[in-house]
Amino acid sequence: MKVKKSRFIKAWQLFVLFGCLAAVLTMLEYGADLTKRNYQALSDQTQQLSRMAVRLAAETAAPNIVEKNQEQLQQLVEQLTDEPLILDATLYELEGATIARSQNALPLEMITGLSTPLSIASQGRQQLVEPVMTEHQVVGFLRITLEHDKLLAATISRIDYVTNVIRAMIISALMIGFLLAFTFGRRKDIWHFPFLLTANTKD
DSSP states (O other), rough: OHHHHHHHHHHHHHHHHHHHHHHHHHHHHHHHHHHHHHHHHHHHHHHHHHHHHHHHHHHHHHHHHHHTOHHHHHHHHHHHHSTTTTEEEEEEESSSSSEEEEOOOHHHEEEETTSSGGGGGTOOEEEEEEEETTTEEEEEEEEEEHHHHHHHHHHHHHHHHHHHHHHHHHHHHHHHHHHHHHHTTTTTTTTTTHHHHHHHHHO
């Protein structure tokens, strides 16, 4: 009986040990998966906000395209590129001819990576095109180049920081638990309260 009980205790200890290791690995894996999902949610959110900004700019440009107000259109694209996350902006007619473009606008073939080795010029950048409409008719197009990686960089670094802090806290909690178990685990009176010990002494 004693041999069977000893084997059962050892088996139970191994089961608990492997269970705890599996739980730790699961928590770390879940943290990594949660980080990936946060990245995706952040990317989708910035995509929606960028689309909204381009749509509003296209609505602003619509009456000026109809009235062929070149000065206002040029001012609009320059205002868009004043934002550090927008590389360039270009307005096109319905047929595709350029109406106005920012001073730092690069050729479309270059900015899309078609004319650069390994599409280097397009890496980390995103093209957003919005039709310019008035009275339910398309009168032109607005294209901007968004510095997508720069837009996400600051927030991603914060997410990484929080994730690393959580992982460090989990590892620290495990180390503290191991230290406490190693320090007090062999004491026979670990579960005895002082008043019980006093009562036993009197008896």
